[in-house]
Amino acid sequence: MRPTxxxxxxxxxxxxxxxxxxxxxxxxxxxxxxxxxxxxxLASTLVEDAxxxxxxxxxxxxxxxxxxxxxxxxNRNPHIGIVIHSQHPMRKISGQLTDGERIGWxxxxxxGTLKPTELCxxxxxxxxxxxxxxxxxxxxxxxxxxxTALAHLTPRQRTIMGLASLGMSAPEIAQQISLTPESVRKxxxxxxxxxxxxxxxxxxxxxxxxxAYVNLIQARDESLE
Numbered sequence: 244m245r246p247t248x249x250x251x252x253x254x255x256x257x258x259x260x261x262x263x264x265x266x267x268x269x270x271x272x273x274x275x276x277x278x279x280x281x282x283x284x285l286a287s288t289l290v291e292d293a294x295x296x297x298x299x300x301x302x303x304x305x306x307x308x309x310x311x312x313x314x315x316x317x318n319r320n321p322h323i324g325i326v327i328h329s330q331h332p333m334r335k336i337s338g339q340l341t342d343g344e345r346i347g348w349x350x351x352x353x354x355g356t357l358k359p360t361e362l363c364x365x366x367x368x369x370x371x372x373x374x375x376x377x378x379x380x381x382x383x384x385x386x387x388x389x390x391t392a393l394a395h396l397t398p399r400q401r402t403i404m405g406l407a408s409l410g411m412s413a414p415e416i417a418q419q420i421s422l423t424p425e426s427v428r429k430x431x432x433x434x435x436x437x438x439x440x441x442x443x444x445x446x447x448x449x450x451x452x453x454x455a456y457v458n459l460i461q462a463r464d465e466s467l468e
Contacts, residue, residue: 246273250296281312295370300329311405314398318420324369349375400434
C-alpha cells in the first residue's frame, strides 16, 4: 500500500520545519509540499495528487485563513482530506460546515502531547473520509469576535471573499479554485448582500464588501490572540 500523500501549510516556520521532519520520517506518509504561504499551496500542481492537507487555522493577515484554504483545496481536489490545526478555539468554526460538507474534515487542537504517530493516524483516517473533532478542553461554543457575521457566508463564499480581498478578479479567482467565472460572480453577489446588506446602489459594493470581510477576519484574529 502506498503512503498517504500530505500537503502541510503552517504559519510558524519553526513548527513547520520540526513537524515536516517528524512526519517525513513516518513510512505511512509522503510529504509532498510544505509551505507557510497558502497561495503557494493553492497554486501547486501537487494538490490533485495529495490525499490530505494539514493546515494551520491562522495563516497571517492579508491572506487566506485555514478554513478558506481548505475549501479552496477541496474545490481543486474533491477527494482531499482537510485537517485544521490550531491552538485557538475551533468549535464555532467547525460548526460552520454542514453534515454533508464535514466528510473528510477534521479539527485538531495544537498541543504538546500529540505524538507524530497519533497525528499520522488522524491524517490517514481523514484522507479516508473520516472526521474528527479533537479540540481543546477549554474550547467553548461562543466563538470568536466576528464569527457570527462570518457564519452567514458559506465556506465557498468565504474562500472567494478571501481571494477577492487579495485583489483578484472573478476570472482569476475562478482559475485558482477550479470554478467558472460566472459561478464566482454569483457567489460574490450573495456574499456582498450578506456583508453589506444596506449598501446604496451607487456605491462600490465590492470594495465595501471586501473591507467588511477583512475587518471581520482581523477582529476575529485579534480576539484569538
